[in-house]
Amino acid sequence: MDTLITHVNIVTMDERMSMWTDAFLGVTDGKIAYIGKKAPEEKPATIIDGTGMVLMPGLINAHTHLPMSVLRGYADDLKLQDWLENQIWPREAHMDDRCVKAATLLGIAECLRFGVTSVSEMYDHCGAICEAVAESGIKANVARGTTMFLGDDFDFEKFPACREMMDIHKKWAGYDNGRIKIDVSIHGEYTSSYQLWDAYAEYAINEGLQMHVHLSETKKEHDECVERCGLTPAQVLDCHHVFDVPTTAAHCIWLTEDDMKLLAKRRVSAVHCPVSNMKLASGFADVMGMVKAGMNVCLGTDSVASNNNLDLFEEIKAAALMAKAKTGDPTAVPAEAALMMATVCGAKAQGREKECGMIKEGMDADLILLDFNQPHLIPCHNVLSHLVYAVSGHDVAMTMVRGKVLYMDGRFPTIDLPAVMKELHDYAIPTVFREDEKESAE
Amino acid sequence: MDTLITHVNIVTMDERMSMWTDAFLGVTDGKIAYIGKKAPEEKPATIIDGTGMVLMPGLINAHTHLPMSVLRGYADDLKLQDWLENQIWPREAHMDDRCVKAATLLGIAECLRFGVTSVSEMYDHCGAICEAVAESGIKANVARGTTMFLGDDFDFEKFPACREMMDIHKKWAGYDNGRIKIDVSIHGEYTSSYQLWDAYAEYAINEGLQMHVHLSETKKEHDECVERCGLTPAQVLDCHHVFDVPTTAAHCIWLTEDDMKLLAKRRVSAVHCPVSNMKLASGFADVMGMVKAGMNVCLGTDSVASNNNLDLFEEIKAAALMAKAKTGDPTAVPAEAALMMATVCGAKAQGREKECGMIKEGMDADLILLDFNQPHLIPCHNVLSHLVYAVSGHDVAMTMVRGKVLYMDGRFPTIDLPAVMKELHDYAIPTVFREDEKESAE
Numbered sequence: 075m076d077t078l079i080t081h082v083n084i085v086t087m088d089e090r091m092s093m094w095t096d097a098f099l100g101v102t103d104g105k106i107a108y109i110g111k112k113a114p115e116e117k118p119a120t121i122i123d124g125t126g127m128v129l130m131p132g133l134i135n136a137h138t139h140l141p142m143s144v145l146r147g148y149a150d151d152l153k154l155q156d157w158l159e160n161q162i163w164p165r166e167a168h169m170d171d172r173c174v175k176a177a178t179l180l181g182i183a184e185c186l187r188f189g190v191t192s193v194s195e196m197y198d199h200c201g202a203i204c205e206a207v208a209e210s211g212i213k214a215n216v217a218r219g220t221t222m223f224l225g226d227d228f229d230f231e232k233f234p235a236c237r238e239m240m241d242i243h244k245k246w247a248g249y250d251n252g253r254i255k256i257d258v259s260i261h262g263e264y265t266s267s268y269q270l271w272d273a274y275a276e277y278a279i280n281e282g283l284q285m286h287v288h289l290s291e292t293k294k295e296h297d298e299c300v301e302r303c304g305l306t307p308a309q310v311l312d313c314h315h316v317f318d319v320p321t322t323a324a325h326c327i328w329l330t331e332d333d334m335k336l337l338a339k340r341r342v343s344a345v346h347c348p349v350s351n352m353k354l355a356s357g358f359a360d361v362m363g364m365v366k367a368g369m370n371v372c373l374g375t376d377s378v379a380s381n382n383n384l385d386l387f388e389e390i391k392a393a394a395l396m397a398k399a400k401t402g403d404p405t406a407v408p409a410e411a412a413l414m415m416a417t418v419c420g421a422k423a424q425g426r427e428k429e430c431g432m433i434k435e436g437m438d439a440d441l442i443l444l445d446f447n448q449p450h451l452i453p454c455h456n457v458l459s460h461l462v463y464a465v466s467g468h469d470v471a472m473t474m475v476r477g478k479v480l481y482m483d484g485r486f487p488t489i490d491l492p493a494v495m496k497e498l499h500d501y502a503i504p505t506v507f508r509e510d511e512k513e514s515a516e
Numbered sequence: 517m518d519t520l521i522t523h524v525n526i527v528t529m530d531e532r533m534s535m536w537t538d539a540f541l542g543v544t545d546g547k548i549a550y551i552g553k554k555a556p557e558e559k560p561a562t563i564i565d566g567t568g569m570v571l572m573p574g575l576i577n578a579h580t581h582l583p584m585s586v587l588r589g590y591a592d593d594l595k596l597q598d599w600l601e602n603q604i605w606p607r608e609a610h611m612d613d614r615c616v617k618a619a620t621l622l623g624i625a626e627c628l629r630f631g632v633t634s635v636s637e638m639y640d641h642c643g644a645i646c647e648a649v650a651e652s653g654i655k656a657n658v659a660r661g662t663t664m665f666l667g668d669d670f671d672f673e674k675f676p677a678c679r680e681m682m683d684i685h686k687k688w689a690g691y692d693n694g695r696i697k698i699d700v701s702i703h704g705e706y707t708s709s710y711q712l713w714d715a716y717a718e719y720a721i722n723e724g725l726q727m728h729v730h731l732s733e734t735k736k737e738h739d740e741c742v743e744r745c746g747l748t749p750a751q752v753l754d755c756h757h758v759f760d761v762p763t764t765a766a767h768c769i770w771l772t773e774d775d776m777k778l779l780a781k782r783r784v785s786a787v788h789c790p791v792s793n794m795k796l797a798s799g800f801a802d803v804m805g806m807v808k809a810g811m812n813v814c815l816g817t818d819s820v821a822s823n824n825n826l827d828l829f830e831e832i833k834a835a836a837l838m839a840k841a842k843t844g845d846p847t848a849v850p851a852e853a854a855l856m857m858a859t860v861c862g863a864k865a866q867g868r869e870k871e872c873g874m875i876k877e878g879m880d881a882d883l884i885l886l887d888f889n890q891p892h893l894i895p896c897h898n899v900l901s902h903l904v905y906a907v908s909g910h911d912v913a914m915t916m917v918r919g920k921v922l923y924m925d926g927r928f929p930t931i932d933l934p935a936v937m938k939e940l941h942d943y944a945i946p947t948v949f950r951e952d953e954k955e956s957a958e
Contacts, residue, residue: 150850152846157846180891383908399797399838404797408592450820452585456589459593498894
């Protein structure tokens with residue numbers, strides 16, 4: 075046995091929502107090998123004292139753009155189009171592989187610090203992202219978010235984003251026994267044309283990959299699609315076979331009831347991003363409606379440009395609160411449901427439900443420990459309630475992926491944070507925020 | 517000079533929103549005595565290194581019920597009436613002075629840990645609350661929240677809650693040079709009758725005290741008042757002179773436009789409690805409407821039974837997000853406005869605007885330091901944006917009231933936290949959660 079966590083309270087998130095108090099959990103070869111009320115007979119190489127701690131499955135951030143950490147807090151409190159067109163896109167145009175790698179490592183450090191063990195990432199410069207994921211030890215579904223407006227001039231083999239997608243698929247898919255998965259990503263209905271949808275759907279079907287899209291995030295996007303072709307974004311992408319593979323659809327704020335039924339049937343997972351949705355004033359996703367329709371609903375932070383942190387515990391609380399506020403019903407999305415969204419449902423969206431999202435013998439040891447010995451968590455009448463309504467990601471004391479400690483007490487064993495900071499300050503920030511020649515000439 | 521904070525970035529929250537980088541702030545006799553780019557000539561007794569830190573005014577929690585910390589997470593995800601009548605009130609009926617003192621000390625520790633330097637408290641057993649406030653060093657406006665259904669049988673001099681109010685007024689008002697202030701508190705329009713309103717309004721006017729009420733928190737409360745007497749709760753309380761003194765009105769969710777104009781004219785401060793309002797599905801307060809009408813709007817956590825923590829930084833973020841979501845306008849309640857609500861506007865509501873809420877020479881040294889050397893706060897393009905959208909109360913490294921450090925790096929110099937925990941576990945929790953004789957006989 076490699077590691078034994080002792081005297082710990084365990085929230086398994088398994089099918090029966092089993093809870094253990096003052097229990098022992100053993101890890102062997104990256105897997106959960108033992109759970110019990112007594113210490114196992116086998117001697118562990120390492121012991122972690124879990125007294126007064128809560129152990130739960132690592133959280134799954136099912137929609138983010140980690141390299142945007144370099145843009146954190148750069149442009150807030152602006153109208154969406156102004157924000158995107160005048161602030162975010164011009165900076166993103168300056169990003170290169172080196173910037174992206176440094177910014178992704180920073181983002182991963184933040185994820186680990188806040189108890190996230192797996193992310194679904196959509197961005198570009200994905201080779202650099204995969205390198206950062208590989209080095210850090212976190213799990214990730216990486217997708218090259220593709221925008222494409224060429225129409226019939228579109229040539230799949232020559233289009234740079236498609237080439238990048240195929241390159242990372244070839245180089246990184248299945249890396250480290252599946253720690254990295256490559257998904258296919260149409261950025262959104264409104265940022266591409268059907269030639270891309272057809273080509274990517276075909277590629278994903280043939281290669282057995284999953285899909286990651288933005289869907290009905292804004293009323294404008296949704297309404298313009300209906301006006302243009304008489305179909306909702308969900309319907310039109312479905313016509314082009316995009317949902318023939320398991321799909322992660324971020325936001326899903328303006329879905330119709332029919333959309334929800336369709337997406338449930340097509341096994342599409344919705345990623346609810348309540349903080350980003352509120353900050354950008356995009357609207358209130360109908361989480362209860364999606365769940366009732368049979369959809370799998372999980373949680374994402376979106377990027378730190380619209381959040382502005384990667385603390386998924388904030389999303390858990392925001393999801394529970396927002397559902398109550400939207401429906402006027404304080405029983406909507408109770409604590410247990412909000413926690414499932416961040417664990418079991420996230421794992422399902424990533425196609426990782428057999429490996430993580432709950433604590434069970436044989437599953438990967440993707441685990442987090444939270445320190446409950448603090449004034450704001452005392453008394454503790456109900457652990458689940460605390461995890462949703464009182465806890466913060468700052469209460470995470472240890473984050474482990476496949477049995478390997480990636481964060482503990484302020485330290486990141488796999489990430490040289492001072493070196494990452496230096497790279498950000500010496501290279502990434504000056505590069506992203508340099509003036510364009512045109513700008514400076516004006 | 518008693519204390520010098522060196523090489524620190526200062527967010528003053530003064531009228532010009534002055535900001536200082538790599539500056540020095542000196543404290544003498546509990547007051548801010550020096551702010552400058554150079555170290556002062558006078559030698560300080562103590563130096564606090566502020567490198568990489570942000571110094572800002574301590575936060576003001578303008579509506580809370582600290583003794584309810586003993587009920588944290590006890591009953592969530594329930595309908596309001598079920599929650600109140602079957603869960604909260606039966607437990608509160610068991611509270612005594614000793615429970616309240618222990619639970620208040622726990623609540624104060626949590627406030628200090630999250631950067632709150634002054635609270636507006638409404639509860640009962642207020643003598644015990646004042647003792648806890650006195651010992652801990654925090655500032656507080658303490659009010660005996662009074663419910664009264666007696667009608668003409670009401671006898672001010674004999675009614676226990678009124679006696680308690682007068683007792684604490686006599687014993688504690690102005691304690692420690694105004695660190696404790698006593699307010700008068702009508703719990704709410706729907707939990708009392710006009711005989712109390714008349715008597716409390718008269719008392720507050722004669723004694724020069726402020727008022728603290730719950731106002732239009734739920735649609736039911738608001739509508740029933742209109743049905744009963746043809747006036748809104750704000751109008752009916754105004755008719756009884758309740759707002760003849762500066763008043764703190766918590767929630768203000770269902771105010772009409774006329775209510776807002778009336779309350780602005782009457783110098784009533786609204787306390788927005790966005791997390792509690794969402795959790796209890798009470799509705800969305802119209803913060804922008806109140807501000808436009810000229811009201812002073814500040815922030816409160818409400819109690820941990822409906823939150824479930826006292827991290828006012830969560831309210832700051834929630835206020836900014838909720839306003840955007842409610843109005844559909846991402847420019848609503850920008851970062852600066854949200855920070856003002858938690859500082860300057862809170863101080864005004866408490867009648868403390870001349871002593872705290874901003875950093876300025878001569879004001880009380882009610883200050884907090886936040887550690888910006890962390891992955892989730894890097895890079896820092898905009899300090900104000902970070903303070904609202906990226907920071908958590910957990911980033912507070914030091915909390916000082918009148919120049920005295922009350923929290924630093926996990927330690928509470930004025931609160932014996934292990935003793936408080938012992939008192940909670942040995943006495944307060946068993947007392948509050950004991951079975952009633954009637955219950956146990958059933």
